[in-house]
Amino acid sequence: MTVEHDLAAEAYVYYFPLVFDLGEVERSVTVGFGALAAAPFNTFAHGDRLSTDNEKFVSVNNDTIYSIAQLDLSNGPLLLSVPPTGDRYFVLQFVDAWTNNFAYVGTRATGNQGGDFLIVPPGAGGETDDGGPRRIEAPTTIVSIVGRFACDGTDDIPAVRALQEQLTVTPVLRSLVPPRGVVEPAAVDADLAFWEKARAFSLAYPPAERDVQYAARFAELGLTDAESPFVEASSDLRERLVAGTAGGEALIAAASRAGAPGESWSSLPHAFDYNVDFFGVGTIDSPEWTITDPTRRFLTRAFAAKVGLWGNHGYEATYAQTFLDADGDALDGTKAYTIRFDTPPPVDAFWSITMYDLPDYYLVANPIGRYSVGDRTPGIVRAADGSITLTLSHDEPTDADARANWLPAPAAPFRPMIRLYSPRESVLDGTYRLPSIEKA
Numbered sequence: 001m002t003v004e005h006d007l008a009a010e011a012y013v014y015y016f017p018l019v020f021d022l023g024e025v026e027r028s029v030t031v032g033f034g035a036l037a038a039a040p041f042n043t044f045a046h047g048d049r050l051s052t053d054n055e056k057f058v059s060v061n062n063d064t065i066y067s068i069a070q071l072d073l074s075n076g077p078l079l080l081s082v083p084p085t086g087d088r089y090f091v092l093q094f095v096d097a098w099t100n101n102f103a104y105v106g107t108r109a110t111g112n113q114g115g116d117f118l119i120v121p122p123g124a125g126g127e128t129d130d131g132g133p134r135r136i137e138a139p140t141t142i143v144s145i146v147g148r149f150a151c152d153g154t155d156d157i158p159a160v161r162a163l164q165e166q167l168t169v170t171p172v173l174r175s176l177v178p179p180r181g182v183v184e185p186a187a188v189d190a191d192l193a194f195w196e197k198a199r200a201f202s203l204a205y206p207p208a209e210r211d212v213q214y215a216a217r218f219a220e221l222g223l224t225d226a227e228s229p230f231v232e233a234s235s236d237l238r239e240r241l242v243a244g245t246a247g248g249e250a251l252i253a254a255a256s257r258a259g260a261p262g263e264s265w266s267s268l269p270h271a272f273d274y275n276v277d278f279f280g281v282g283t284i285d286s287p288e289w290t291i292t293d294p295t296r297r298f299l300t301r302a303f304a305a306k307v308g309l310w311g312n313h314g315y316e317a318t319y320a321q322t323f324l325d326a327d328g329d330a331l332d333g334t335k336a337y338t339i340r341f342d343t344p345p346p347v348d349a350f351w352s353i354t355m356y357d358l359p360d361y362y363l364v365a366n367p368i369g370r371y372s373v374g375d376r377t378p379g380i381v382r383a384a385d386g387s388i389t390l391t392l393s394h395d396e397p398t399d400a401d402a403r404a405n406w407l408p409a410p411a412a413p414f415r416p417m418i419r420l421y422s423p424r425e426s427v428l429d430g431t432y433r434l435p436s437i438e439k440a
Contacts, residue, residue: 008244011218013251014298015198017099017305022182022201024057024309025070025097025144029181033057035065041072041179042171046164050151053365059308059319059417060363062371063352064090065160067147069169072179073121074141076172079133080105083166084114089150089349089421090163093312094119097140097205099305100275101313102283107349108316108422109282110134117281118172119143126280139278140205142182145169146310150350150421152376186228195241196230199223208277214294248302255303257323264324265418265434269314269427274301284315307361308417318423323358323415326436331416333394333409336440340389346432349421350375353390358413366408367396373407381405392416392437 032038032045034055039045047066051057071078082092082105091106104110105117116133120126126137147167149160185193185200199222206212215224221244222229222237229237257266270289274297279285291297304311308319325331345351352374355364363371373380373390381401382388391402394411407416418434426432 006247007218008221008240009247009251011198011221011223012194012244012248013302014215014218015194015202015223016248016252016302018097018201018205019194019197020305020309021095021099021144022097022142022197022205025142026182028068028070028144034060036068039069041070041181042078042169044069044145044147044164044167044169046161046167048161049157050153050371051363052369052371053363056360056362057309058306058361059311059356061148061352061419062354062363063150063350063374063376063419063421064148065151065157065164067092067149067164067167069145069147071119071138071143071145071169072141072181073119073138073143074180075175075177077118077120077124079170079172080117080119080136080145081166081168081170082114082117083163085112085149085163087112088159088163091148091312091316093146093148093310093316094136094138094280095144095146095310096138096278097142097201098207098211099301099309100139100278101272102139102275102278103136103280104282104312104316106282106316119169134281136280137278139208141180142205144310153378186231188228188230188233191238191242191245192230192233194245195221195223196228199225199228199230210277251299252302252306255299256307264326264328264436265320265322267318267320267430267434268304268308268311269318269423271300271304271308271319272311272313274298274304283313289313289315314423314428316422318420318427320418320420320434321415322437323413324437326438329439330413331392331409331437332413333392333411336391336393336395336397337437338389338391338440339435339437340387341435342385342387344375344388345418345420345434346424346426347420347422348424351418351420352376353407353416353418355392355407355409356415356417357410358415361415364408364410364414368406368408370406370408373405379404391440393440
């Protein structure tokens, strides 16, 4: 990659989360995905089952049932009503168009007693003391509410469904004009489609002021132009942007696979700390949860979108992924592996390990319909000392205990992810270390 192409690669990294996110928003309101049917803006789509390999969504979990609403605040505020949830863990995560997690409602953040929350457009102001519903100011007019309700299997689904039916979002102002929806980019050829979306989306959904100033350096690429320069792009601009796409993708791929030196697991408690400007209900505004260096911040934001779009801050749920076994060799389902937990991971809610394929990070089809294993898995076998040993392989184990604790893998390279819901301090400060995956 030549020097003149470095700027385009940097721009690709900067704009990737915005373009990727709004693509999933549009998919959500037009065709849906997996257990979630399509739902128009300002309406919840509720899953009626745990996710399976039918869900073609990056790193979707198999621990909770989703309730997702794509919000469009172009017609004014929206009122969110949340039911009491008893002792069930849940979280409603608020994500703006740039993938900033800017508010949380749920067990950790606001408790399980339920209540009303007023979601207001950018510039309308956040929380007040007027005695009304708690206010949540959105950084962009397009917002995703990603709701997750803990579910302990098929028999527990009716109870979750009853809660979902009480979860509503209602426009405060009446309007005969439908929500505006995601803006339509200009028609350009496939090589420049990403760049046109980046230009159009960033104008319609501007980021924080500090990022506007940062993005001004991409003006020479046409990304700040009011009218599209990509409809009739010069050969030089086209060449730079095509090379920038390849360079940016390579940077994100390398960051996605990076781990701590000497460790196979790459723990991601700070993969979503790139929001440094918008701290609403349930967020933590402190130095240990913010990435201030812009180069590191934007690359982190890009790989977080690539491997775990709509993932939570580490203080809500911590994620760890690996591509390697204890010997440093790439994980491949043609071999068999084990992972032994001498003691359960330190969490206040629950934990799981989920299997994903490569390179898409989708759930893996398997003959027993098992996509994750954790402390709530029925029939899981613990040793006399309380430890748990899981088997990860494509072929079904012959040993009864190993079969009970089997997490099926594809007959190909794979990437497992561990989720720790409501992690304790030893997870967040790094003193707890996950065990390595060993060749069986």
